[in-house]
Amino acid sequence: xxxVRAGRRNAPERSSPPMSGAMRTxxxxxxxxxxxxxxxxxxxxxxxxxxxxxxxxxxxxLLTHDWVVMHLNLTxxxxxxxxxxxIAAGFAxxxxxxxxxxxxxxxxxxxxxxxxxxxxxxxxAGPRVGLYGAIVLSTSLxxxxxxxxAIMDALLDLAVAIGILALFRAFTGGWQAASVLGAAxxxxxxxxxxxxxxxxxxxxxxxxxxxxxxxARARLTYPPIWLWVAGLALLLAIDVPWFALLATxxxxxxxxxLIGHYTFGRYVKTIESQSGPVWYYVPVVIxxxxxxxxxxxxxxxxxxxxxxxxxxxxxxxxxxxxxxxxAPFVFFSLAQTxxxxxxALELPALxxxxxxxxxxxxxxxxxxxxxxxxxxxxxxxxxxxIAIAIYARDAHLLASTQAVLGDLGTMxxxxxxxxxxxxxxxxxxxxxxxxxxxxLTAIVTVTYAMVVAEPHAERFKPIPxxxxxxxxxxxxxxxxxxxxxxxxxxxxxxxxxxxxxxGGNIDPHDVxxxxxxxxxxxxxxxxxxxxxxxxxxHVVAASGNDVLLLFTSPRPGLARC
Numbered sequence: 001x002x003x004v005r006a007g008r009r010n011a012p013e014r015s016s017p018p019m020s021g022a023m024r025t026x027x028x029x030x031x032x033x034x035x036x037x038x039x040x041x042x043x044x045x046x047x048x049x050x051x052x053x054x055x056x057x058x059x060x061x062l063l064t065h066d067w068v069v070m071h072l073n074l075t076x077x078x079x080x081x082x083x084x085x086x087i088a089a090g091f092a093x094x095x096x097x098x099x100x101x102x103x104x105x106x107x108x109x110x111x112x113x114x115x116x117x118x119x120x121x122x123x124x125a126g127p128r129v130g131l132y133g134a135i136v137l138s139t140s141l142x143x144x145x146x147x148x149x150a151i152m153d154a155l156l157d158l159a160v161a162i163g164i165l166a167l168f169r170a171f172t173g174g175w176q177a178a179s180v181l182g183a184a185x186x187x188x189x190x191x192x193x194x195x196x197x198x199x200x201x202x203x204x205x206x207x208x209x210x211x212x213x214x215x216a217r218a219r220l221t222y223p224p225i226w227l228w229v230a231g232l233a234l235l236l237a238i239d240v241p242w243f244a245l246l247a248t249x250x251x252x253x254x255x256x257x258l259i260g261h262y263t264f265g266r267y268v269k270t271i272e273s274q275s276g277p278v279w280y281y282v283p284v285v286i287x288x289x290x291x292x293x294x295x296x297x298x299x300x301x302x303x304x305x306x307x308x309x310x311x312x313x314x315x316x317x318x319x320x321x322x323x324x325x326x327a328p329f330v331f332f333s334l335a336q337t338x339x340x341x342x343x344a345l346e347l348p349a350l351x352x353x354x355x356x357x358x359x360x361x362x363x364x365x366x367x368x369x370x371x372x373x374x375x376x377x378x379x380x381x382x383x384x385x386i387a388i389a390i391y392a393r394d395a396h397l398l399a400s401t402q403a404v405l406g407d408l409g410t411m412x413x414x415x416x417x418x419x420x421x422x423x424x425x426x427x428x429x430x431x432x433x434x435x436x437x438x439x440l441t442a443i444v445t446v447t448y449a450m451v452v453a454e455p456h457a458e459r460f461k462p463i464p465x466x467x468x469x470x471x472x473x474x475x476x477x478x479x480x481x482x483x484x485x486x487x488x489x490x491x492x493x494x495x496x497x498x499x500x501x502x503g504g505n506i507d508p509h510d511v512x513x514x515x516x517x518x519x520x521x522x523x524x525x526x527x528x529x530x531x532x533x534x535x536x537x538h539v540v541a542a543s544g545n546d547v548l549l550l551f552t553s554p555r556p557g558l559a560r561c
Contacts (some may be wrong), residue, residue, distance in 0.1 A: 022130065029118025030136030030242055033111040036138045036443050037147040041107055042100030045464040046493065051150040053489040054080075055102040058088035058150075058402035060497065063099070067400040068245045069254075072489075074497045076250060079247030079255040082242060083192040084152035099150070106154035106516035113158045114138040117348050120165045121173075121355060125314040129352075129359045130252040132435055137351035139442035142288030146344050148450060152193045153341045159190030161348045164203040168320055171210060172313065174220045180223050184231035188238035195263040204331055216319075218311050266337040276338035281329055284340045289350050291415055291442055294377050298351060298369040299357035300325070306356070316355055324349030364432045370434075371426050405452035411445045418442075462485035462543035463521070467494030469541045469548055470519045479515035483508055484526045485546045491521060507530070512551045520549040 418441025
């Protein structure tokens with residue numbers, strides 16, 4: 001059997017750097033993540049459906065002054081735990097309710113993730129791996145997107161990553177008490193961010209990794225029982241108060257709705273029509289880990305080969321990264337409810353695999369596979385650009401759509417040039433510099449997308465434009481309703497609750513006749529045929545395929561039809 005300490009003596013280049021070196025790596029990781037995340041953070045309106053729903057829940061904390069029971073449209077809401085909404089409401093109180101304040105929690109969590117991956121991998125496998133890991137993670141497409149959205153996934157991803165890395169460190173001989181207690185705090189906050197899935201994913205990674213290490217006869221350390229008990233007690237002390245208060249206020253059905261239906265229910269049945277085939281996450285990984293996906297196959301093969309070598313800390317880390325890459329992928333692929341952002345939980349593992357591989361290239365491993373992978377990128381971008389140009393010409397697209405395609409072309413050109421530069425650096429054996437050049441390319445691409453391209457997409461968001469018309473013309477006592485049009489949450493957020501979202505057995509006649517004036521958002525097709533006896537219909541505005549109608553009473557002040 002090989003001990004961890006013995007492995008370190010056999011591979012001095014992998015020994016943990018001094019604390020100051022790891023801290024410098026963490027600072028660099030945070031800086032790269034900030035550059036990739038913060039520019040243009042408040043640009044544009046929130047995206048429907050999740051961003052506006054979560055933004056509204058955060059705003060209604062300030063409207064209701066209720067920090068225990070979350071509300072949406074002034075109705076108790078038991079879909080997600082409160083951590084994101086608490087933080088977002090705090091920022092909204094400081095900066096005002098808007099895109100910047102509501103997206104800031106995700107941005108800060110993403111910056112902390114860059115710092116955490118940089119610090120941990122530098123301590124475990126050397127500063128070069130830490131630097132590579134931080135830049136690969138922070139400049140991958142999905143990581144940048146998650147960091148710019150008003151959702152709780154970035155907080156969950158950070159909590160899960162810290163929990164996994166802390167327990168990994170506890171078993172490999174480092175700071176056992178701090179590692180176990182730190183993991184407990186991270187998992188507890190993950191549960192407050194998105195429910196028990198935080199603890200489930202940590203277990204899905206750590207348990208198979210631990211079994212693999214035992215099978216490989218690696219010598220691990222075992223934290224004492226009292227420390228596990230203390231960690232569990234700390235986790236419960238953080239999580240139980242809010243759940244207890246919620247149950248006291250709303251009854252156990254609120255907990256059942258939150259944990260039973262919206263957590264475990266997502267796995268065993270389809271929630272809100274968010275389903276997909278078993279291979280759903282294959283394209284998600286390809287797009288989400290762009291542009292670094294080109295290097296992932298070679299990195300995974302290299303990590304697998306490394307696991308068969310005598311143990312040192314980088315071997316343990318390679319095993320962890322492989323399990324972390326596979327276990328959540330399989331778990332969420334088998335779930336009945338699927339969303340792309342679920343796979344962001346494994347992005348740190350993919351970044352670690354690529355970082356370990358680039359580190360091998362820097363110390364003299366054959367570079368042929370890296371050259372081939374890099375050469376494929378401009379060829380792919382070129383083919384896609386030609387296809388887009390032909391499609392735009394033949395389809396006679398609208399100017400608004402052509403503007404978006406133009407943005408895609410510009411971003412493709414940046415990636416094309418950056419991949420050529422990276423290829424040249426690899427060719428002339430500048431192995432250590434090549435990843436930084438490619439990371440700079442990714443940062444420029446993401447920044448362009450958020451600062452330049454996202455404003456062009458505003459024209460494809462009809463509800464904020466129609467809501468602005470409502471705000472300009474609304475009078476006291478006016479009703480607001482939406483039917484046969486997407487964006488009910490957006491309409492609530494950009495006007496004020498209460499908004500009637502008509503569906504199911506609700507009769508539009510009853511809603512429209514409940515006020516002397518009712519603003520009514522619907523599809524253009526429905527607007528043409530909708531008539532309400534006793535109400536005059538006025539077309540106020542139109543945006544995209546949606547129309548804003550105003551129903552008024554022939555006699556002012558008459559409430560009922």
